[in-house]
Amino acid sequence: MKKMKSNIALSESGFVFNPNTGESFTLNPVGQQLFEMIREGQDYQSIRKKFLEIYEVEDSIFEKDYEDFVHLLHSYQMMEPDEQA
Amino acid sequence: MTAKKRYERPAIKRLEAQMPNKFGLRTAYVPMTHVDGVAVKDLLKEHGSPLFVISERTIREKYQEAKQAFTNRYPRVQFAWSYKTNYLNAVCNIFHQEGSWAEVVSGFEYDKALANGIDPRLIIFNGPDKHEEDLRIAILNDSLIHIDHLEELYSIIRLADELSKRPRVAIRVNMDTGVFPIWDRFGFNYENGQAWDALNKIMRSGKLELTGLHCHIGTFMLSPSAYGVAALKLADLALGLQQRYNHEIKYIDMGGGFPSGNTLKGAFLPGTDTNPGFDALAEAITTPLVNSNFPANKMPLLILETGRALVDEAGYLLGTVISNKRSSTGKRITIIDVGVNLLFTSFWYDHKISPAQSFSNYTEETMLYGPLCMNIDVVRENAVLPLLNKGDQFVIHHVGAYDMTQWMQFITLRPRVLLIDMEGRAHIIRQRETLESISQYESVPEHLKKIAP
Numbered sequence: 001m002k003k004m005k006s007n008i009a010l011s012e013s014g015f016v017f018n019p020n021t022g023e024s025f026t027l028n029p030v031g032q033q034l035f036e037m038i039r040e041g042q043d044y045q046s047i048r049k050k051f052l053e054i055y056e057v058e059d060s061i062f063e064k065d066y067e068d069f070v071h072l073l074h075s076y077q078m079m080e081p082d083e084q085a
Numbered sequence: 086m087t088a089k090k091r092y093e094r095p096a097i098k099r100l101e102a103q104m105p106n107k108f109g110l111r112t113a114y115v116p117m118t119h120v121d122g123v124a125v126k127d128l129l130k131e132h133g134s135p136l137f138v139i140s141e142r143t144i145r146e147k148y149q150e151a152k153q154a155f156t157n158r159y160p161r162v163q164f165a166w167s168y169k170t171n172y173l174n175a176v177c178n179i180f181h182q183e184g185s186w187a188e189v190v191s192g193f194e195y196d197k198a199l200a201n202g203i204d205p206r207l208i209i210f211n212g213p214d215k216h217e218e219d220l221r222i223a224i225l226n227d228s229l230i231h232i233d234h235l236e237e238l239y240s241i242i243r244l245a246d247e248l249s250k251r252p253r254v255a256i257r258v259n260m261d262t263g264v265f266p267i268w269d270r271f272g273f274n275y276e277n278g279q280a281w282d283a284l285n286k287i288m289r290s291g292k293l294e295l296t297g298l299h300c301h302i303g304t305f306m307l308s309p310s311a312y313g314v315a316a317l318k319l320a321d322l323a324l325g326l327q328q329r330y331n332h333e334i335k336y337i338d339m340g341g342g343f344p345s346g347n348t349l350k351g352a353f354l355p356g357t358d359t360n361p362g363f364d365a366l367a368e369a370i371t372t373p374l375v376n377s378n379f380p381a382n383k384m385p386l387l388i389l390e391t392g393r394a395l396v397d398e399a400g401y402l403l404g405t406v407i408s409n410k411r412s413s414t415g416k417r418i419t420i421i422d423v424g425v426n427l428l429f430t431s432f433w434y435d436h437k438i439s440p441a442q443s444f445s446n447y448t449e450e451t452m453l454y455g456p457l458c459m460n461i462d463v464v465r466e467n468a469v470l471p472l473l474n475k476g477d478q479f480v481i482h483h484v485g486a487y488d489m490t491q492w493m494q495f496i497t498l499r500p501r502v503l504l505i506d507m508e509g510r511a512h513i514i515r516q517r518e519t520l521e522s523i524s525q526y527e528s529v530p531e532h533l534k535k536i537a538p
């Protein structure tokens with residue numbers, strides 16, 4: 001389960017502030033929607049279902065983009081470390 | 086079922102307190118959905134991806150713009166189409182219809198010009214490698230031969246005897262125009278006296294008709310003043326011939342080299358901002374000629390062999406995204422179906438690339454790699470583009486010059502070339518290559534025909 005750090009702030013216009021690093025970010029509209037869902041704690045399957053419903057996108061492409069996005073959130077130190085199995 | 090929304094890759098980008106970078110602050114881009122009124126989507130669907138598209142309208146408009154700039158300032162101006170820049174016959178014939186002569190640099194190009202129906206007396210034959218047979222034909226046809234070196238000069242004098250003809254010749258002159266590097270490998274040098282030496286040999290032979298003086302000082306020249314220096318030096322030679330031999334040359338040929346709208350690699354500003362424009366170039370060239378001591382009724386004809394500046398903007402390369410990924414360091418990589426096999430000029434330029442469909446305003450920096458399984462296949466090292474996904478289409482601008490002559494049949498076949506005419510109709514002017522068309526040049530020896538032991 002991917003979990004976002006609780007102190008990450010998102011403004012209505014799509015700006016993100018990470019108080020842990022002091023950095024700001026912008027999101028595109030699709031990115032903002034995905035960001036919000038991750039922040040709410042939704043898991044991949046429910047996010048995927050929602051996206052395939054709303055958007056004209058292939059399953060495999062979305063999966064790849066999702067992985068890439070989450071990877072970036074990690075690299076920007078916005079995610080809690082992955083739980084080790 | 087309601088239509089689904091257009092998907093764009095989800096993206097997050099760190100805001101950096103940046104200095105304006107080399108992309109300036111304009112990360113905004115305009116999608117290019119149509120070429121001369123024809124939808125990119127439809128073109129790619131019908132003709133396959135990638136696809137070269139040439140705008141006849143843009144060629145004619147550019148030509149007229151250049152011509153106006155010169156004829157506004159000088160009484161007698163003639164363009165000669167530089168075949169090597171783009172020798173697709175349809176393209177050459179647009180220039181010929183507009184009134185251009187032909188400028189060729191090989192027997193192959195010479196034959197192409199003849200086959201296009203141009204009067205051989207209006208073919209300028211340049212270049213260091215004119216074969217004996219080429220020279221013979223050019224002399225018999227009364228074409229204009231621009232001599233590159235002394236060996237060629239001696240061959241022409243010998244052939245003049247042999248054929249009992251008086252060949253029409255010019256010499257190519259190289260010189261210091263204040264721009265470095267000096268292009269001194271072609272022709273005869275002005276400063277060190279080689280040019281005069283050649284001219285004296287021609288005049289004293291009594292066997293050649295010295296019709297003109299030629300130079301081509303470089304390519305993608307951003308400085309008009311270099312042309313001013315060159316024009317002055319050629320005028321000086323012309324007036325010297327008048328004095329020494331009482332000989333009037335018919336023309337001064339200033340060659341090509343005007344820049345197009347492309348952006349040279351490493352340039353800080355986009356090419357459209359640094360291009361001096363035809364007016365400034367025409368002003369620099371014609372001023373020294375008009376102010377020189379030519380009698381007003383005997384101004385030499387001014388010939389221009391402008392190549393890339395007349396055709397680059399008319400060419401587009403349409404293509405499709407194959408994939409995107411990240412490099413080991415996290416950099417975005419976009420793989421497209423256009424590589425350096427089709428875009429030779431990506432070694433010189435940072436080509437402008439537009440998406441062919443609209444996106445949000447969000448952009449990212451990406452490397453653009455072509456489809457070749459080779460490390461050299463880099464189309465842009467760094468481009469700012471919207472979030473392209475597999476299947477998205479794009480348009481690469483300013484590919485009319487040299488790409489359709491220096492392209493390589495490497496790893497894959499070359500695609501179709503279309504011309505969009507003045508009425509917006511598309512014509513195929515070069516077919517997509519096929520395995521058969523490429524294989525016809527090969528033969529396999531009998532003992533290698535069977536591969537089973």
Ligand SMILES: Cc1ncc(COP(=O)(O)O)c(C=O)c1O
Binds near residue numbers: 211340390392393486
């Ligand atoms: C002799 C000569 N004339 C004209 C041209 C056309 O040059 P450009 O395309 O730079 O105008 C060339 C190109 O190298 C050339 O060698």
